[in-house]
Amino acid sequence: MTDATNLGPTASPARKGSxxxxxxxxxxxxxxxxxxxxxxxxxxxxxxxxxxxxxxxILGNGLSSFKQTHLTMMIELPEAKLDKSGTRxxxxxxxxTTIGYAPLLSNALKAEMEAxxxxxxxxxKKDIDNFISKEAPATLRNLxxxxxxxxxxxxxxxxxxxxxxxxxYKGRVTAESALLDSNVSPQQLQLAxxxxxxxxxxxxxxxxFLTMPDASDQRPEAAGLGVAILGSLYMMxxxxxxxxxxxxxxxxxLEEFAPKNRWTDLIEVNISNLAAVPSIVFGILGLAxxxxxxxxxxxxxxxxxxxxxxxxxxxxxxxxxxxLKSVPPSIRDAALGVGASKMQSVxxxxxxxxxxxxxxxxxxxxxxxxxxTAPLLLIGMVAFVREYPAAYSEANGLFGxxxxxxxxxxxxxxxxxxPAFFERASGAIIVLLVFLxxxxxxxxxxxxxxxxxx
Amino acid sequence: MNEMRIVERDxxxxxxxxxxxxVQVFYGDTHAIKDVNVDILDKTVTAFIGPxxxxxxxxxxxxxxxxxxxxxxxxxxxxxxxGEDIYDPKVDSVQLRAKVGMVFQKPNPFPKSIYDNVAYGxxxxxxxxxxxxxxEIVESSLRKAALWNEVKDRLQSPGTGLSGGQQQRxxxxxxxxxxxxxxxxxxxxxxxxxxATAQVEELIDELRSQFSVVxxxxxxxxxxxxxxxxxxxxxxxxVEYGETGMIFTKPKDPRxxxxxxxxxx
Numbered sequence: 001m002t003d004a005t006n007l008g009p010t011a012s013p014a015r016k017g018s019x020x021x022x023x024x025x026x027x028x029x030x031x032x033x034x035x036x037x038x039x040x041x042x043x044x045x046x047x048x049x050x051x052x053x054x055x056x057x058i059l060g061n062g063l064s065s066f067k068q069t070h071l072t073m074m075i076e077l078p079e080a081k082l083d084k085s086g087t088r089x090x091x092x093x094x095x096x097t098t099i100g101y102a103p104l105l106s107n108a109l110k111a112e113m114e115a116x117x118x119x120x121x122x123x124x125k126k127d128i129d130n131f132i133s134k135e136a137p138a139t140l141r142n143l144x145x146x147x148x149x150x151x152x153x154x155x156x157x158x159x160x161x162x163x164x165x166x167x168x169y170k171g172r173v174t175a176e177s178a179l180l181d182s183n184v185s186p187q188q189l190q191l192a193x194x195x196x197x198x199x200x201x202x203x204x205x206x207x208x209f210l211t212m213p214d215a216s217d218q219r220p221e222a223a224g225l226g227v228a229i230l231g232s233l234y235m236m237x238x239x240x241x242x243x244x245x246x247x248x249x250x251x252x253x254l255e256e257f258a259p260k261n262r263w264t265d266l267i268e269v270n271i272s273n274l275a276a277v278p279s280i281v282f283g284i285l286g287l288a289x290x291x292x293x294x295x296x297x298x299x300x301x302x303x304x305x306x307x308x309x310x311x312x313x314x315x316x317x318x319x320x321x322x323x324l325k326s327v328p329p330s331i332r333d334a335a336l337g338v339g340a341s342k343m344q345s346v347x348x349x350x351x352x353x354x355x356x357x358x359x360x361x362x363x364x365x366x367x368x369x370x371x372x373t374a375p376l377l378l379i380g381m382v383a384f385v386r387e388y389p390a391a392y393s394e395a396n397g398l399f400g401x402x403x404x405x406x407x408x409x410x411x412x413x414x415x416x417x418x419p420a421f422f423e424r425a426s427g428a429i430i431v432l433l434v435f436l437x438x439x440x441x442x443x444x445x446x447x448x449x450x451x452x453x454x
Numbered sequence: 455m456n457e458m459r460i461v462e463r464d465x466x467x468x469x470x471x472x473x474x475x476x477v478q479v480f481y482g483d484t485h486a487i488k489d490v491n492v493d494i495l496d497k498t499v500t501a502f503i504g505p506x507x508x509x510x511x512x513x514x515x516x517x518x519x520x521x522x523x524x525x526x527x528x529x530x531x532x533x534x535x536x537g538e539d540i541y542d543p544k545v546d547s548v549q550l551r552a553k554v555g556m557v558f559q560k561p562n563p564f565p566k567s568i569y570d571n572v573a574y575g576x577x578x579x580x581x582x583x584x585x586x587x588x589x590e591i592v593e594s595s596l597r598k599a600a601l602w603n604e605v606k607d608r609l610q611s612p613g614t615g616l617s618g619g620q621q622q623r624x625x626x627x628x629x630x631x632x633x634x635x636x637x638x639x640x641x642x643x644x645x646x647x648x649x650a651t652a653q654v655e656e657l658i659d660e661l662r663s664q665f666s667v668v669x670x671x672x673x674x675x676x677x678x679x680x681x682x683x684x685x686x687x688x689x690x691x692x693v694e695y696g697e698t699g700m701i702f703t704k705p706k707d708p709r710x711x712x713x714x715x716x717x718x719x
Binding site (some may be wrong): 334353 | 518
């Protein structure tokens with residue numbers, strides 16, 4: 001370029017010098033290229049480093065949440081305590097609350113200690129009671145109420161231990177920190193070690209993390225993602241069912257049928273802007289329209305799904321239009337040339353060719369919606385939910401039962417005091433990331449599978 | 455190949471298939487076609503020649519209303535097919551295009567099998583009642599397009615896998631499968647090598663027995679080889695129209711002479 005401007009009227013000076021020696025200009029150009037490559041490599045290195053740090057920190061913090069410490073004990077279920085009437089009448093038996101079941105567990109632990117010859121100085125009765133998770137009596141009660149024939153027998157049962165004891169085996173709690181901690185005593189840790197030596201206590205894979213509902217502040221060991229996963233699943237179904245057909249229909253109309261005028265330009269600009277609207281704004285909108293105006297129930301997956309649909313629509317419309325645009329016009333001409341109508345040419349030829357792009361866009365939109373937190377906070381999906389939401393119920397309709405969602409559960413857990421919840425929040429992030437990776441893998445697979453060259 | 459062989463045929467006895475009267479085409483504010491009058495004969499090859507941008511393709515696309523797909527394009531004047539105004543509001547452009555087929559500059563087979571490419575037109579127009587009839591149409595169309603022998607063993611393989619010349623003949627087969635009365639060809643050979651071009655030209659000459667063929671071409675030799683009638687367009691005007699032999703040997707207009715002798719273009 002600059003060579004050309006150097007050409008004066010006095011003709012260009014003859015180039016002299018050997019090809020084997022680089023002249024100054026060539027050196028400068030090569031140096032510039034080398035610098036640019038270095039910038040690129042540096043940028044990629046920073047990106048990869050950030051990813052590695054993110055993944056290692058999350059895996060380091062969160063992987064342990066998939067393991068949980070359990071105590072295996074023989075538990076006596078005396079009829080005198082659980083069913084005084086002896087009729088095995090459920091209504092009567094339900095009157096015995098978890099408070100009635102807790103002593104059975106403490107007694108069982110004491111019996112196991114005696115049987116294995118474990119004696120620890122300074123171990124109080126409270127230490128023994130608190131050694132077992134507060135969730136365990138409820139687990140036991142549910143088991144007995146489900147099968148009343150167990151009353152009067154002695155059953156072997158795997159029960160959860162207190163989160164602090166679990167933390168001891170995950171490195172969160174040490175003998176020194178236990179001295180300062182009012183929730184756990186060094187004697188409990190000694191007991192744990194003794195039980196572990198006796199083969200009763202073990203830290204193993206915990207499917208409950210994926211299936212159990214959330215638990216209160218006092219029992220992090222029992223908290224799981226069951227409700228959150230269900231809620232997220234319901235919302236994804238709502239988003240897919242609403243956003244895909246609406247988004248694709250809107251894009252096809254705008255791209256193929258709509259006249260190009262001021263109005264369609266305006267719509268186009270607004271769709272692009274909508275994609276950039278902060279998600280919390282959609283939350284306010286959902287609160288105002290779906291809950292306050294339409295009267296849908298707060299915390300319901302249907303409301304979350306509707307809000308996320310509004311958020312996902314622009315993404316789907318933009319990617320679908322891009323996919324439609326990338327279909328060569330010669331295909332449309334060919335179809336019209338043999339006498340296909342506009343709609344036939346779109347549905348028979350253009351849409352199949354655009355399908356991989358549309359699917360990819362949809363799945364990326366869904367993945368975005370899956371990870372969205374802010375709007376869900378505003379429509380009450382941050383609530384503490386213990387009951388598994390049903391997909392349909394008479395009272396609440398389709399996807400109308402209160403639920404929570406994966407990213408909100410992460411947010412929720414990070415707010416709690418017990419460090420065990422921080423571990424579980426990281427674990428939930430791993431689950432979320434696995435889902436996202438899975439969806440992206442599906443997107444890539446579909447693209448490869450359906451992509452056609454022309 | 456390059457010899458200026460003039461096809462001498464008596465075409466005076468044939469009827470007019472398409473009549474265009476005072477056709478004007480505007481792209482926005484640009485006046486692309488200015489007052490064109492032309493009669494296209496039945497069972498004849500008519501060639502449109504002229505320098506780039508002279509409007510010959512635009513005019514061709516008016517004949518089956520492909521210009522409808524361009525928002526800013528407006529067509530005025532009257533074009534009739536067998537005496538019926540094709541720009542009449544009652545005319546559905548889809549029905550028109552079934553009668554007036556089109557082959558494009560770049561071979562554009564659908565990314566489907568060879569069979570489906572040819573069968574698509576008859577299918578959407580409901581020309582067949584069963585699979586056997588459809589098979590028959592596909593075979594006869596491919597035969598007419600001189601492609602049958604090359605593809606009969608791989609009808610289910612993708613049409614996009616054929617060579618350029620085969621693809622273009624496939625597009626011709628696809629166009630004639632809907633049994634059109636007029637076949638419009640927009641520079642059908644510009645993307646083909648000389649051998650494929652020769653095959654397509656031979657094919658065009660054979661198609662003349664059944665269809666009225668209108669071909670836009672950049673190559674004057676091609677116009678001379680395949681057509682009986684030639685129209686010369688220049689800057690949106692139809693400068694001269696007549697028998698191919700006359701246009702190339704005794705042009706009346708100085709612009710035509712300049713073009714065919716290579717002084718403008």
